[in-house]
Amino acid sequence: MKLNWGHGILVFFVIFFTWIISFVVFSLGENNDLVTKDYYRQGAEYSLKMETDKRSAVYKDSISIQNENTGVKVLFAASLATDGVEKQIYFYRASDKKHDVTLLVPSGQDGIFIDGDRLVKGRYNVSVSWGKDEGKYMVSKDFVVR
Template identity: 30%
Template structure:
């Protein structure tokens, strides 16, 4: 190596080796970094995809029959208002609150109504974006209402 000349070919080769070393270092450090999480948005993504048509049907049924849940953000929290024309004691279902940025904050609440309103208190909701899905049945029919809120 002592008697070797440094010409443009050697410079290109060394630049290429340095570039490839940088790319290799970057790929390896990215793949092994435990701070980076590569989870799917939901764990059962493919299973949910198969049930998507049922979701569309429930959303459409709620809209056509006027059985949509109304969402209102208040100082106490998010108030859900069910249609006034129904018997609240016959409503069964669940409300799923999904936090896209952190799946550990997701939670589900069973629906139990004594009147047309249901409150999700602010202390249950961390600031940020939430997707609220309310799936409920009444007289054997399933309805779905969805809302995206930002606190």
């Protein structure tokens, strides 16, 4: 059988539509958790977040996060540990919200240890937030769990 231009066009369309259909099927199977559910509320409150970040800038170096052999350790400076305020630590994993972790640190503790079973290896955005009489404070850091 001789291949003419009509057969070439038909082969091209078959290959093209096969590629498009496989691309659509692959796209529908992907996880797209990169945006939070309350995206619009967070956008509306962005100016409040900027004020909180400006107020919290003095505490940026007061929080350290370290990889340990069996987990992750979050340490607070003495000024934060003795302030008598409960802190919330939020490990946000942008690639998969099922691996987000939220912890409460009672007042007076200078740190907390998170067991390695609770965190999956990879990149996290760690936010430590607390409130005082003057308002809310929040320090965010990027961290890679190894």
